[in-house]
Amino acid sequence: MAAAQVDVQDSYRGVDFEVGCRPAPVTGPCRAFLLRWYFDVAAGECQQFLYGGCRGNQNRYESMRECEIACLRVRDQHSNTGSWLDTFAVYSVSDGPDRAAFRELDRSKPGKDCAAVFATSYRFGETHLLLFELFSVNRISKANEPLGRAVCGAVDMLVYLDTPYVRSLVDRKGAKVPGSITVLPRAVSHPGGFVALEFSARSLPVKKLFRSSDPMLELCAQDGNAVLVTEVVSRNRTPRWKPQVVNSDRFPGGVLKARCYDVSLTGERTFVGQATVLLDEVEVGTVLPLDAPEVAAAGLEPSSADERPSLLVERCRQFPWTLIDYLHGDFSLHFAFIIDLSSSNGDLRAGSDMRREYESVIFAFDEVVQQFDEDQLLPALAFGARTSAGLISQPYVFLSAKDELRVNGVQGVLEAYAKGLERLFSSEPSELGPALTYVAQLAQPAHYYVALVLTDGRLDYGLSTLDCLSKASACAMSVVFLVIGEEGCSRALRRDLLSRRQAGLRECVHVVEVAPYRERLHLLPREALVAVPEQVMQYLALHDVEPVLGVQ
Template identity: 25%
Template sequence: MAGEASSITAEVTIRISCRNVPQDDLKSKPGMLAVVNFWDEDGEYIEYGRTEVVLDNLNPRFAQNFPMAYYFEQYQRLKFEVFAVDASGEISEEFLLGDVECTLGILLSNKGNLAARLGSESSKAEIIIDTENNSTVSDLITLQINGTDLDKKDFLGKSDPYLEIMRKDENDEHVCAYQTEVIKNTLNPKWDAFIISAYDLCEGDYSRPIKISCYDWNRDGNPDYIGECMVSVDELKRASASTTTLQLINEKKKNKKKKYKNSGELHVVQCEIEPQPIFVDYIKNGTQINCTVGVDFTASNGNPRHPSSLHYNDPDDLNVYQRAIVAVGAICQDYDTDKMFPALGFGAKLSSGVISHDFFLNGSSDDPNCDGIEGVLEAYKQSLSNVQLYGPTNFAPIISHVSKQAQQADENPGSSLCFSYQILLMVTDGIISDMDETKLAVIKASGLPMSIIIVGVGDTDFDEMDELDSDEQLLSFEGNTAERDIVQFVEFQKFLEDGQITHSSAINLAREVLAEVPRQILEYMRLKNVAPNKSN
């Protein structure tokens, strides 16, 4: 199923400083200024922002910082430039001291900071780029609220009150974040404590007003309005530590009655905020993401020498398999220090006559690793020349192979320091032949640090894949149930533009299939009580 692509993984702040800039490099200019550029979807850098001018300082620490939304599933390319300038801040390429390019993913996986040479190789000048996490969206908030002296709405002089807590969405409209239980026949309700994420309550902004409305429940489904108040989480926190009450106001009654005071009061019994680690905390503190590629070599792909084949080796362009590998691999490699990608094939007859469902694309008998994405593509092309496309389409062997790697990390998770999480990318054109075995392999892997991404290519009916991508309920088979959802399936066909494979269609594919990975990693870390290692 499609995930919620392009949901913000975190909010980060970028800070810039320089050190050891030689006076001669400034070319008589008295100051420095830094510019941050962002690579847009049109394939060019655009200015994201610039710092203030710092005068008469060869080791400037710029005060201007740059809040930025971080998306794990996107390739966010940045360029940092430093210029020598006068007090006006006018920049010129002639006075460019140097620039540094990196992705936001690389910056975060490098413990959130990067120091790089500024200028020529002989220069001792450096630019230092630091990041801070802004996100409180994963915090858990425990709230308990009581009410007193609520307005009477029922015939016998009581009410059946409940609270509706609303936050504003991106369209500035109120949406319900939480609704309490109904307390029958009382004007002084004591609602149960509840836990809600900071994102659901206020999108992590503790100063943002939320609306708490009180209603009287009615059997016909049309509640009577009692009153409301506007309050922030910060104010709820302060109220819980004092005798401050929240006044429920009914504007219609207030406008009609001169002596109107309120329609009841709310007492904040408890408002506790429990910070939760977020995905970035793990990435910045040592967690590695290792990507293994699994490629379908079954005969249904067609003869690789024919242009209609999904495996066609076009000298001028990438085929659909190559596009999928590059799109996903380009993102994952930012979080893997050695940039080595295990690459396996399935459904092929080898030169020995053996039909294999987990052979190494590089031809090695004991090491499936390829050097970077380019190494994977080269091994893939080599395999097309050395094996016969055959069948059937068996997934379980490769899933079991990667599970063994994940098992090593799972046996001693401890902390996120040097911890490896496995992503298996399976690219296939057909329906899985060993579905029962695959279900059992997925269920077994669900308790391991591992996610499985399946990209369907071609025009096959992939409906059966939805059994594995269990968004609605956890995968079950023969009395066994998965511990969590680790499979994401997407059809590449849905991302083609006018039926063609384009650069942008591959980018959109990566965004879709990788969007759920941060959530899946967090689920595993919480399941195993793995905390980000702050000592590294």
Template identity: 25%
Template sequence: MSLGGASERSVPATKIEITVSCRNLLDLDTFSKSDPMVVLYTQSRASQEWREFGRTEVIDNTLNPDFVRKFVLDYFFEEKQNLRFDVYNVDSKTNISKPDFLGQAFLALGEVIGGQGSRVERTLTGVPGKKCGTILLTAEELSNCRDIATMQLCANKLDKKDFFGKSDPFLVFYRSNEDGTFTICHKTEVVKNTLNPVWQPFSIPVRALCNGDYDRTVKIDVYDWDRDGSHDFIGEFTTSYRELSKAQNQFTVYEVLNPRKKCKKKKYVNSGTVTLLSFSVDSEFTFVDYIKGGTQLNFTVAIDFTASNGNPLQPTSLHYMSPYQLSAYAMALKAVGEIIQDYDSDKLFPAYGFGAKLPPEGRISHQFPLVWYWSELTLCALGVLESYFQMQLYGPTYFAPVINQVARAAAKISDGSQYYVLLIITDGVISDMTQTKEAIVSASSLPMSIIIVGVGPAMFEAMEELDGDDVRVSSRGRYAERDIVQFVPFRDYVDRSGNQVLSMARLAKDVLAEIPEQLLSYMRTRDIQPRPPPPANPSPIPAPEQP
């Protein structure tokens, strides 16, 4: 069920400051050098339109400007944040005309952050027949984005919701938005069969809790967990970051109120109480710190080749390669890969198939290599069409072999330099649930995350068991060390108007949102600190300019 009507807005990410320099710009002034200025445009995800975000100052008489004015952008790892930098020669600060255009560069914010030391250099283009020089961009995370709040809560005498037991309570935290809506920002674990739960301490970025406004309302809902997802509402209470922070010196007790019960029952007092046992604030390393220090995201994809996908040569197949539109498999892969590639230096992604009979023996394989590569945001499949003619789509659907394959690679890396992301795209419920749970529990101690996207019309309810948001995955009495799995059915993200770009953006936003925190949770449990950023490797310093 949807918890509390949460808004679809992203949890606020960190803020990134972009510093801009240019080298060897075109000289368009007759008696002096150009007077350059850079204009930054951001692209709307929905309309694809470019909108001006801001401008640097104008620097007179130079072809190699180092601009003082910065651009400060909200950074969302899970979104493709396209940027366009236009460079102009400005004789009058109020007049930007086409003759004064010096060149432009297109790139994503993730490319800047994922560049060596969070620095990139791009060639300026756009003036036919001319070398336009280069633009240098440096990303720096603002220091006030590092505060992490750690708190622990317990409850007393909550309402009994289960017929044969007590309740299985958990808390859901929401940050209020300026328009009066609420955005979910944290869920606690479920504590089974009790009306007096004590939840484990947890940490959350202060920006995610209040977006820097210490008096902004924080709403906390109390639910009774149900296996079918129809969690029962127990009650709610509100607070603020400033009020929470008072618990550094004293316990704070909140009444849990159920508005419906309050209206119906005259003698209603409350549905229990929640006590804030402890609250502290520290500064911690961030996702950007690790990326800037050289941590690479290694992306692997696994594709379902079981018979339930249908004949790949027929338009009814989920694998059908239409000349007019991408298949659901291709859209899921492109949505995730386009973002992950910015954090992978070689942009070469291993790919595996599972669930097919392979020639010449007709052996069923649940982990066979495909030849894929990624180039200039275009997915190219080499040998896959030929494979369709040679292999026989079969079954059953096994995940464990490919999870273990990636886990073996991740197990060889323990210094924080690599983090593995496995994307599994499937059309049906798996046949090896027990083995898959065991593989996930084992992989949870490794630098690894797993994204599972279900395509097609199948019922995927059983797959929710692998997504440990509510209850941590367990196998043979052993619980996963971390929540590393995110499962979503692709049909929930398809745009009704048929806009594939919007469909892919929605999917990527949801399935990738947890990756930064999953990476951080691994680094924290292993006490791995980010490496210092590599020294700058600037462009050759141009010859001194003559007056």
């Protein structure tokens, strides 16, 4: 949630009243033939006259509106009388498929100095537009007349957070008019940030039969809901789990509960103990005793009669920054498109329903890519395809020509997709791993990639795909599956991926079914990218990457 403070400024503010709004003392020699407006001091209003075109004073304006803005406001600064126009601002938003349709959300009260505070919200991936309109109210006629408008993108609220930025006013036709607005976005609520944690344990109980311990940790909120689960460290009484990054906002009140379990060969978990701590009080070296039940009743026995089971904080570092802080530095986001061409997609010829749906989903990400990918050079790959006769598909192919490893923007992806279907043949298996490996090789700590995988959901899970999805968690990348096909395919894909996911790894995969968004594709990017900011922050925190502040 952010608040936008809007201040109105006009290009005539501060004009010299004696020069700019007084009639010339001497009539000029030129013949009058140009219709202009001037400020009549005696009448206290703007009136028309014929201007000769010679040099004179500044009391001549091309429109009544320019004259009123320039002279009535200046006069009002010198006198408390008159019919000066009060101004007010109207705040509207366009968040539907029609980018020209705006709905009003709020408006300010009329006054001499138009300054207003409006509240708005933003979720990563949203592309809605914000409209600020300025109106004047004549104190005598009470008529509302438009002064101008300015359109901003929702992402501007984040990019310019706590930084004033100016937008020139235009009329409804887009022509520039006198004046401007200054927008100052401020955060109403601040995220709690992220915490990088690493735990070890000592003196854990062991199984009676095998005298071994196979422990895991479950990090929970105060209400007991699990937020994160670590890997199982096999046959180890003093385990040290992989580092984890937690979102502070997922722990209301800052309370973290660490539950330790012993896991059997069948996956059955036996509760060992629990430690409760405040995130703000955690530091390296903190010992957290486990409040343990009677271990004998659970089929366990103490490994040491002298020491109590406990957790030790091996690493703890706060990351109070947001993704925008990193984007203001030398960190950048990039997008890559990986498209399924396998035969399970059916007819992909021009004009087919499946072809149109793929193209619509690609185009839905146009605005998001423009907002966040600075160079607009996008890798566009295909899998489940071959370039020549044969039975087996190639590991991956570039949709564009061989010498064009990247294409220019989403429009370039669409063109490459159309050309690729002309020269490529659908094939099997639909093995995704090699294409993901290629994108992973492009990713760097300062260049994070979001791989958008468009598929019908029928993938072949070879070892390379499973291995690549596991390795992706250690790379600067996220994988978003956009399932284009029958309803239920995304659930099957999500179930398959979850069953193969390794515990303790950074979550970097998100699955979205396109079907519910067919009639509102403008909302698809928001849902598809909802997990990306947290995934990015988890990667940066795990690798101790700080933002380079002050770099634009």
